[in-house]
Amino acid sequence: MEFSWLLLALIYTAATYYFISKIAKTRRRREQKLLPPGPKPWPIIGNLNLLGPNPHRSLHRLSQKYGEIMLLKFGKFPVLVASSPEMAKQFLKVHDAVFASRPTFAAYKHVSFDYSDVSFSPYGPYWREARKIFMTKVLSARKVESFEHIRVEERRRLFFHLMSLSGKPVELREHLLGFTLSVVSKMIFKEKYFGGGGDDSVLDMVEMGEIVREWFVLTGAFNIGDWIPWVDFLDLQGYGKKMRALQRKMDGFCDYVIDDHLERRGEGKEDFVDVLLQIAAEEDGVRFTRDSVKALTMNLLVAAVDTSTTMIEWVMLELLRHPHIMEKAKAELNKVVGRNRWVEENDMPQLPYMNAVIMETLRLHPIATLLAPHCAIEDCNVAGYNVSKGTLVLVNAWSIGRDPNSWDAPEEFFPERFIGKGIEFITGSNFAILPFGSGRRRCPGINLALKTVPTTLANLLHGFELKLEEGMRVEDISMEEQYGLTTIPKHLLSLIIQPTLPCYLY
Secondary structure, three states: OHHHHHHHHHHHHHHHHHHHHHHHHHHHHHHHHOOOOOOOOEOOOEOHHHOOOOHHHHHHHHHHHHOOEEEEEEOOEEEEEEOOHHHHHHHHHHOOOOOOEOOOOHHHHHHOOOOOOOOOOOOOHHHHHHHHHHHHHHHOHHHHHHOHHHHHHHHHHHHHHHHHOOOOEEEHHHHHHHHHHHHHHHHHOOOOOEOOOOOOOOEOHHHHHHHHHHHHHHHHOOOHHHHOHHHHHHOOOOHHHHHHHHHHHHHHHHHHHHHHHHHOOOOOOOOHHHHHHHHHHOOOOOOOOHHHHHHHHHHHHHHHHHHHHHHHHHHHHHHHHOHHHHHHHHHHHHHHOOOOOOOOHHHHHHOHHHHHHHHHHHHHOOOOOEOOOEEOOOOEEEOOEEEOOOOEEEEEHHHHOOOOOOOOOOOOOOHHHHOOOOOOOOOOOOOOOOOOOOHHHOOOOHHHHHHHHHHHHHHHHHHEEEEEOOOOOHHHOOOOEEOOOOOEEOOOOEEEEEEOOOHHHO
8 A cells, every 4th residue: 555655646747847847838938039139159158260360350250041130158158249229229228227337348347447447337327427537527528518619729739740741651640649648638637648658657649549449359358268258368369468468558557647647736627547546546426436536537538539439540541442532521521621721620511422431341341240138137138138147248240230221222322312301320320330339328429529539530532642652553552450349440541641731720
């Protein structure tokens, strides 16, 4: 009798286990169906093997097979890739609050002094306060407008220097970098802390330019140690060593700037660093430290310089590749501005074709080809797919600018597509073109970029004749890319620049 009861109990237990397993298996299958499509990951590395030197192009090709939203694994971590305006809208607007944070990558930790800047700090009270400081103290439309005299002065200095090089081969990048560094540094410092000087703690222009580029290369790199943590100590790609070296350089520079400001406190009008130091000394509200001052100072300096320089470079390359478009832009400048003066910032609204050239360049060459990664702070459902907490999201702005459902002849450089169409790209509400991102983590420097870049470009066309070096043809212009958080032209272009307006008219 006892044996019969025991047998029944075993049969009942086995049957229960079978049915529970069956239900769990069915549920897992159902959940699997709610995951976006994507390539099958390899053990350990996941889909990292599918990334080439230009990840935005690799992911674009994959999206042609798997669709506008696809799921990959980098190491053991799930990564969603959005490759269409509609999918970008889902992550950057519809579910913006869920995806407003950043992953904790090693490069972000090093360059932001332990996640203390605006670009890479996690979403929360500190980030909100830091962004508020950026927008109210330096980057609001009114503040940027008040710095116009600095931009005018530095443009005059740039053009005067280019005139001295008339007829000689000139690599524009070096001069543009110096120009934007000077503009931004005069906005945030009482004085310029680089470009020469006798103190060893002060960086020269070349060293600062190297810091700027290294910052963007490392923050855009796909570091294996981030995705496969147990091999991080091996530093297989050498990124760890470079990150630490970069942080030491930034640390030394920032310590010098901060100490100098502390010594001179009360001597004159406060600048951005003085404001940060004052906030750091306060006990109320969100706690700001000396590292916060360093992180926010470098974030503003580096980000504004690289993006503006890169935008100008890509526009110049496209204009040189399309001489008829360059001539059309010049004709508009001659008609609106005339030949007796240089272009001023308030001229730009009356130059629709020049603005269309810039917008078309940003469509084909978004400064951040992959927007800085977003990270899910909780489980959610996006476009019918399950997304788990911690999932990373990459928005492929390069793919979106080539979306055939949004753009006719998407591979063609055709500025006329923007004329009279009222296509908006400043506020981030048009998800078919995202040069500055969208949502809570949208680039805070947009007002500065739109004041610095268009007028500089317009004056380069209006006041100079730009020619390729002797023996070089339009077909020889390289459009290869060097990937980073910002993607720049891989090869420096050397031009012959000859002035067509006297500098004294500026």
